[in-house]
Amino acid sequence: MSYEGSSGVVNGRQNGRPTLEQVAARAGVGRGTVSRVINGSPRVSEQTRTAVARAVAELGYVPNQAARALAGSRTDAIALVIPEAEARLFAEPYFLDLIRGVSAELADADKQLLLTLVRSEQERQRFEQYLAAQRVDGVLLASVHGDDPLPDRIRELGLPVVMNGRRSEAEPVPYVDSDNIGAGRAAVAHLVGGGRSRIATVTGPLDMYVARARLGGYRAGLAEAGHAPDEALVSTGDFTEEGGRRAMRLLLDRRPDLDAVFVASDVMAAGARGVLREAGRRVPEDVALVGVDDSAVARLMDPPLTSVRQPIEEMGRTMARMLIREIQGMPEGGGSGGGGEVSEEPRRHVLPTELIVRESC
Amino acid sequence: MSYEGSSGVVNGRQNGRPTLEQVAARAGVGRGTVSRVINGSPRVSEQTRTAVARAVAELGYVPNQAARALAGSRTDAIALVIPEAEARLFAEPYFLDLIRGVSAELADADKQLLLTLVRSEQERQRFEQYLAAQRVDGVLLASVHGDDPLPDRIRELGLPVVMNGRRSEAEPVPYVDSDNIGAGRAAVAHLVGGGRSRIATVTGPLDMYVARARLGGYRAGLAEAGHAPDEALVSTGDFTEEGGRRAMRLLLDRRPDLDAVFVASDVMAAGARGVLREAGRRVPEDVALVGVDDSAVARLMDPPLTSVRQPIEEMGRTMARMLIREIQGMPEGGGSGGGGEVSEEPRRHVLPTELIVRESC
DNA sequence: TACAGGAATGGGAGCGCTCCCACACTAGTT
DNA sequence: AACTAGTGTGGGAGCGCTCCCATTCCTGTA
Incomplete structure (x- = not known):
């Protein structure tokens, strides 16, 4: 009954x-x-x-959700934007972990997750249309490039935004990042502690803040250990396996006597490891290796790779939490005639990283 | 101006x-x-x-999307449901690839993707509420278990559904699956062609259709090669690395003379490979190995793993396409008083798999 | 010349909510 | 006794669309 x-x-x-x-x-x-x-x-x-x-x-x-949204002008949905190009680049579980964190936090707040993979400029523009159609209350942006105008465009529309990572040192838009400087520093400290003295690094593309930050951490770590900087020990990759190979070859050419490498991603480290093997260098006996991401790749490498772990899921949670707070704190969209400026103090969170030690050093 | x-x-x-x-x-x-x-x-x-x-x-x-939805009773959004437990289990890039395919197809059709990670029974029920709130025009379900009632519940609500994979041989709900039988068959045929004669298999959990299908393909492959079936060569895993280890140990105990293993997932194959190494068996000299998924794991294993590739992204695209067609073919939800039966002929798609040969056999 | 039939258009009537004003009704105050 | 100041509560007025029924203006046809 x-x-x-x-x-x-x-x-x-x-x-x-x-x-x-x-x-x-x-x-x-x-x-x-x-x-x-x-x-x-x-x-x-x-x-x-x-x-x-x-x-x-x-x-x-x-x-009925549509009626609610129409009458109350809030949708209880937020968008998570992931640039397609990045989705392939990064260690693969990254975005799934991020999504997991975001999703968990949103579920607790009874909000819906709209996932948007942006794979072209055209789609980026279509996405702006969606935003204008008032489908979401706020936007989460993953892996934004240094010159990406999207964060600012969204703010112009009067929508709250939180980014994962930042575009530069002085990022005006609220963001959640992991401590990439600390990552580089911890890796180098560990290598120094293991008795290595000619420590090289393979970086990411230097137009990305994350790459610069890890490089900065590497340099800071060397300085703290009293080692002199040596630009011949720095080689730029692009976060791909092949990029890691190229960078590693360059390093071996320039400094055949290197005894350790801090590689700014596990995927690049896999490439570097291949080159080392081909060159007859043993890991970790001849050359120690440290990566970043602590992905499946790291666990499965031979030998298993020491890697700096980022709290990805936690970053997702934090982003969602920040966005929800921002939405609540801004009852009606600021998009009225004039400035549209959201003048609150932008918030930023930098979460700690953790060195996971394995056999590669 | x-x-x-x-x-x-x-x-x-x-x-x-x-x-x-x-x-x-x-x-x-x-x-x-x-x-x-x-x-x-x-x-x-x-x-x-x-x-x-x-x-x-x-x-x-x-x-304005809300006004449209209210007046026209269609939302231009569809939900993709992924059980959280599975998201950890499966080879990690799986869901990202699936999402990628779905997303691409939806973008072309100008529809939004609502991603729902379901991590508990409670959340599953909340999700049903969302559906009742008429937030989406249809639902895509990933990795449904044999006893999952969700597909039928959704149909009762009068919403179109398409699943990835099926719950049983006779699946009434429209689905897209890869040819798992063909996968097992191709793997065995390759091993037989390589001169192996004592071919074992590590299966997934047998309450999942995908596991039964791969096992069925394995048996069919043996039969086609004229080999007699031998239940001692079959060991059940659970799609985890540790499960793969356990199953492999069992196999070595029972049939120390085996010379090849078809493992129903790359992740389990990684576990099996570890056990083989510990047992002093060389891959591929002593034991040949074939996995399924062609994930990053397979490429990075030592030696690189021969694996059966599924067209995951294509499955995602196909699912989205099917759902969109179903939505268009069903102007008003069937949820009126009586049956709510959607009596159309359920459609099913089985996409071909492909053997990627590497050094493990 | 009158009139049917179609094409293009305008606009009323909702869709199912939220917002908010107005109206009881109750107590407490002078 | 006449007031104020709350509480609960009902329901009108939208929110910005789509649907669909007129209405107008053509044409072509008897």
């Missing part, structure tokens, strides 16, 4: 799902009151609340 | 974005006409169409 679950076929309505109005009728109250109960307003007597709750349960009522 | 892009601040409106009504006023036509132009109705004169198009461009008009 009316306990058939929420199949929606329970009630005798001939078409579609029950509406607020019908719940109100059944509970013997007005629409406004039901709305208040649904939205948890305190301005309802306990008795009424109970009656409405029963009517809701009996009818299997679920508020 | 009015070419400031779509910043929306161009026009003199004091708040929010332009509406249909305003476009109509500017173009000197009625609301209905603008709506017709926006939606590409043929019942508009060329002249009027042009005038409206200009007004739209000048005002930077973008239709």
Whole structure:
């Protein structure tokens, strides 16, 4: 008897799902009151609340999202934007972990996740259209490049944004990043501690802040250990395996006597490891290796790769949390005529990284 | 002049974005006409169409999605559901590839992707609420278990569904699957062709159809080669690396003379490979190995693993295409009082797999 | 010349909510 | 007794679309 679950076929309505109005009728109250109960307003007597709750349960009522969005101008959805090019580049589990964190946090807040893979300039523009269509309350951006205008465009539209990573040292848009400088520093410290003295590095593309930061950490680590900087020990990769190979070959050419390499990603480290093997260098006996990401790649390498772990899922959670707070703190979009400036102090979070020691050094 | 892009601040409106009504006023036509132009109705004169198009461009008009959904009862969004537990289990790039395919196809059709990671029974129920709130026009389900009631529940709600994989041989719900039987068969044929005669297999959990199918393919392959079946050569894993290790140990205990193993996933193959090394067996000299997934794991193993590749991204595309067609073919949700039965012939697609030969056999 | 039939168009009537104003009704104040 | 100041509550007025029924203006036909 009316306990058939929420199949929606329970009630005798001939078409579609029950509406607020019908719940109100059944509970013997007005629409406004039901709305208040649904939205948890305190301005309802306990008795009424109970009656409405029963009517809701009996009818299997679920508020229509479109109507809510139209009347209330909030969608309870947020967009996560991932540039397609990056999705291939990065260690593969990265984005899945990020999504996992974001998703978990959003689920707790009862918000929906709209995932957008952007694979071309055209799609980027289409995405801006979506935003303008007021489909989401805010935007999460993953792996933004140094010259990406999207973050600023979104703010112009009056939408809250939080980025994963930053475009530069002085990033004006709120972001969550991992401590990439600390990553480089920890890697070098570990290598120095293992008795290595000619420590090279393979960097990412230097137009990305993350690459510069890891390089900066490497240099800081060397300085702290009292080693002199040596540009011949620095080689630029592009976060791909092949890029890692090329960079490693260059390093061996320039400094055949190197005894350790800090590689700015596991995938590049896999490439570097291949080159070392081909050159007859043993890992870790001749050359020690440290990567970044602590991905499956690292665990499966031979020997298993020491790597700096980033708290990816935690970054996702933090981003979502920041965005939700920002949305709540900004009741009506700031897109009115004039500035559209969101003048709050931009927030930033830098989460710690962790060195996972394995046999490669 | 009015070419400031779509910043929306161009026009003199004091708040929010332009509406249909305003476009109509500017173009000197009625609301209905603008709506017709926006939606590409043929019942508009060329002249009027042009005038409206200009007004739209000048005002930077973008239709409000919520209003559309409310009035037209279609959301232009679809949900992709991924069980969280699976997301960890499977070779990691799997879901990212799937998402990539789905996303690409949806972008072409101008639809939004709502990603839902389901990590508990509670969240599964919450997801059903979302569906009832009419947030999406259809649902894509990834890696459904044999006893999962969700597909049927969704159909009861009158929503189109397409699954990735199937729950059983006789799956009533439309699905896209890869040819797992063919995968097992191809692997065995390759091993036989390489002169192996005592070919074992490590399977997935046998309550999953995908595991049974790969096992079936293995058996078919043996039969075709004229080999007698031998249950001592079959060991059950669970798609994890540790499960692969356990299954491999069992096999070595039972049949120390085996000379090849078809492992139903790369991740399990990595585990098996470790056990073989510990047992002093060389790959491929003593034991040949074939995996499934062709993931990064396979490329990075030592030696690189021969593996059966699934067209994951293509599966994603196909799923999305099927769902879109189903949505279009079903103008109004079938959720009226009575049956709610969607009596169309369920469609199914089985995409071919491909053996990628590397040094492990 | 009168009139049917179609093409193009305008605009009313919702869709199902939220917002908010107005109206009871209750107590507490002068 | 006449007031104020709350509480609950009902319901009108939209939100910005789509749907669809007129209405107008052509044409072509009897």
